[in-house]
Amino acid sequence: MQTPEDTAASLQLDDMLRAVRRRWPTALVVMLLGLMVGIGLASAAPKNYTASTSVVIDTAAGATASTSASEMATEAQTVTSTSVVERAAELSGFDASTLRDGLTVSNPDSSRVLRITYAADTADAAAAGANAVGQAYLDQRGERAKAQAEASAAPIKERAEALRNQLSQMTANQSALASAYGQQLATLEARLADLDLTGDASDGRIVSQASPPTAAAGPSLAIYAVGGLFLGVVAAVGAALLRDRLSRRARDARLLSQRLDAPVVTAGRRTDAEDAIRTLALRLDLHERPDPLVVAVVSPGPTGVAAGLSKLLRNREGRTRLLNAAGVSARRIDRGWPRDRGQANVTVVELSERIDNPLAVAVASRADVVVLALPAGARLGAVNRFLSLLHATGHGLDGALLLHRRSPLVLTEAPAKEAAKEAAKEPAVEADTAPTAPSRATGRIAAAARATLNLNGA
Structure with a gap:
């Protein structure tokens, strides 16, 4: 659900x-x-290339080559130290600050390996920088180990030299003491030999040289x-x-319904005309509304909607008539047309010319139901002006019918002629050809229109 x-x-x-x-x-x-x-x-x-070289630290160099996590973290910091970076700058010919900015060091899986990565604008520069830093680090580490070995050997050498001097001064009667001194001297010389090996040996090596990357990073x-x-x-x-x-055109029924604040029925290209009219009548509950009923069908141009509604509503008891507001004078509208005389049970009025005129709004304001009929894609400028004037009179739109451009309800000559004939049967009134003064009804509509425009402008 x-x-x-x-x-x-x-x-x-x-x-x-x-x-x-x-x-x-x-x-x-x-x-x-x-x-x-x-x-x-x-x-x-910007293109950014990275290359990496891997350095492994051996444990054969003695206690100073500890591979604990803390020691490896210290070694990683040593790689980025000023002395190592400056030595690498001398080897590579790069600027020291540039070399430091592109340098990163990691210790994968807390192993004995340091991965030295350098980022540069070109692939060759990235590889050269990584290799230079790795070599500079090993060189400095070797020098440090040699210096430590020499410092440890200095007192041992002094002790050994003292023993040699004492042995050279002993006589044959001191053979036992000479033997003891000899054993001590041999031990000291063995320790010196170990320290010499420690100073000469390297306690780290490059296991993976950096090569120029084939593609930029990122x-x-x-x-x-x-x-x-x-x-x-x-x-x-x-x-x-x-x-x-x-958009200022009628295209989508849901969007049009939101704009008009009224239900919209869609008549597609293959929708039967009678079905569309019947659906609209059901949505507006036209069959249940009391007599007399006046329905105004408003459209930017003549359609078959008014004729279709008139035909559908003939099933109600009493007289049903179809009128067209075209050509009806302002005086007649001011006298109450289409409710002036000869009131039928159901009157369907088609307003399809100059719908944004105050006369059209006056007629629509007298209707019980106002229906808008629009072909899909029709411009909404005149419709919006009509609705603004209609709302100014205190009335609103009850529903709309959105027609496909090729719907059978789109303008045909027969419905227009039929509506014109029905309007001609109405009792004659003053001639519409003579110029007339503005009527009271149209004057009120025009005043409301000006007020609405002033409010919108403000």
């Missing part, structure tokens, strides 16, 4: 899909623009293009919805 939230989400998705389908040229252009922006960003983004052109296309799709949906909201 669908919840109200699911239904609302479905309706919004339908609105988006319909808007994109109606505005597909705009949506396509915006999507292509998004794709071009993504490709442009990929081209304008997002590829494909990722930029896909990202731009995604943003283009989102922007395309927004542009299509915005164009729908700003």
Whole structure:
């Protein structure tokens, strides 16, 4: 079972899909623009190449080559130290500050390996920088180990030299003491030999030389293009919805209903005319409304809606007549037309000429039901002006019928002629050819129109 939230989400998705389908040229252009922006960003983004060299620290160098986590963290800091960076700058010919900015050091899986990574604008520079830093680090580490070995050997050498001097001064009667001194001297010389090996040996080595990378680091052109296309799709949906909201044409029944604040019935290309009229009558409950009933059918141009409603409502008891407001004088309208005389049970009035004129609004304001008939794609300028004037009189629109351009209800000559004949049967009144002064009804409508325009302007 669908919840109200699911239904609302479905309706919004339908609105988006319909808007994109109606505005597909705009949506396509915006999507292509998004794709071009993504490709442009990929081209304008600075190229960044990275290369890495791996250095392993051996444990054969003695206690000073501890591989504990804290010691490895210290060694990682040593790689980025000023002395190592300056030595690497001398080896590579790079600027020391530039070398430091592009340098990063990591210790993968807390192992005995340090990974030295350098980022540069070119692939060759990235590889040269990483290798120079790795070599500079090992050189400094070797010098440090040699210095430590020499410092440890100095007192041992002094002790050994003292023993040699004492042995050279001993006589044959001191053979036992000479033997003891000899053993001590041998031990000291063995320790000196170990320290010499420690100073000469390297306690680290490069296990993986950096090579120039084949591609720049960061997002590829494909990722930029896909990202731009995604943003283009989102922007395309927004542009299509915005164009729908700003459109001055009648295209979508749901959007038109929101604008008119009235129910809208759609008559498609293959919709039967009688079915469309019957649906509209049911939505407006026309069969249940009391007599006398006046229905005003308003449209930017003549349609078959008024004739169809008149034919449908003939099933009610009493007289039903179809009138056309075209050619009816202002004086007659001021006297109450179409309710002036000869009132029928049901009167259907077609207003299809200059609907934004105060005369048309005066006629519509006397109707019990006001229906708007619009061909799909019709401009809404005159309709909006008509509704502004109608609302100024305290009346509103009851419903609308949105017609497909090729719907059988779109203008045919027969309904217009039939309505004209019905209007000709009305009792004669003053001639419409003589100039007339503005009527009281039209004067009130015009005043309301001016007030509405003034409010809108304010």
